[in-house]
Amino acid sequence: MATRSTKVAKAAKGDKGDKTAPARDDARRARNAELGRLLSSLPCPQALLCVQTGEETDVAAVTAMWVSYDPVIVAVYLHPGMRTHQLVNQGRHFTINVVDEAQNAKALLAGSIKGKDPGKLEKLALKFEPSESIGSPRVAGAAASYECRVLKVAACGDHDLFLGLVTGWSVRKGGKPVVRYGGKSHAIGTALEGPAVKYPH
Numbered sequence: 001m002a003t004r005s006t007k008v009a010k011a012a013k014g015d016k017g018d019k020t021a022p023a024r025d026d027a028r029r030a031r032n033a034e035l036g037r038l039l040s041s042l043p044c045p046q047a048l049l050c051v052q053t054g055e056e057t058d059v060a061a062v063t064a065m066w067v068s069y070d071p072v073i074v075a076v077y078l079h080p081g082m083r084t085h086q087l088v089n090q091g092r093h094f095t096i097n098v099v100d101e102a103q104n105a106k107a108l109l110a111g112s113i114k115g116k117d118p119g120k121l122e123k124l125a126l127k128f129e130p131s132e133s134i135g136s137p138r139v140a141g142a143a144a145s146y147e148c149r150v151l152k153v154a155a156c157g158d159h160d161l162f163l164g165l166v167t168g169w170s171v172r173k174g175g176k177p178v179v180r181y182g183g184k185s186h187a188i189g190t191a192l193e194g195p196a197v198k199y200p201h
């Protein structure tokens with residue numbers, strides 16, 4: 001059996017022992033590309049999750065959805081490696097801020113800076129404003145903000161599902177929400193003609 005040190009030594013010498021490794025890498029890349037095509041075909045609202053726990057504040061780009069009408073409950077799915085995941089687990093509250101078109105570049109930057117980076121908030125140059133019902137702030141200028149208390153956390157495949165009970169909110173008049181689709185951020189298009197249908201019925 002190879003010990004850790006023999007594996008490290010083989011890797012350092014560029015060991016060609018495992019001839020199946022390149023084929024496995026190709027297969028993994030192809031599967032990831034296929035899953036990327038599949039999941040980016042499901043349009044989702046693009047949001048900024050903001051969490052403050054003690055002295056720590058962090059922001060990440062996320063996609064979100066609502067799951068209950070009354071009470072209002074929203075869902076986000078966070079990768080366990082994320083710093084925001086860790087902070088939300090500790091503090092048990094967060095805000096979901098629907099990205100406005102004017103904030104898209106900052107939102108994408110927030111989605112590319114992972115882990116503890118003391119300069120992250122400065123780089124993002126977002127403005128925050130206090131929430132009414134929880135300690136995590138809202139992102140100013142968002143198309144809509146939802147103040148959430150963690151109701152449930154469930155392990156779901158490679159992400160954890162966080163259900164947030166919405167205890168405060170604001171919707172900005174004239175806001176222009178961004179939608180994520182096909183691996184890109186989109187402005188919302190023209191409303192289609194059709195019969196008026198109310199939901200819930």
Ligand SMILES: Cc1cc2nc3c(=O)[nH]c(=O)nc-3n(C[C@H](O)[C@H](O)[C@H](O)COP(=O)(O)O)c2cc1C
Binds near residue numbers: 059078079107
């Ligand atoms: C448009 C967009 C949407 C994203 N949605 C999610 C998501 O729903 N869940 C997730 O875990 N990561 C998502 N990410 C990735 C995180 O935003 C990214 O890993 C972030 O840097 C994590 O920061 P943190 O380590 O400070 O929490 C998304 C990234 C982008 C650009």
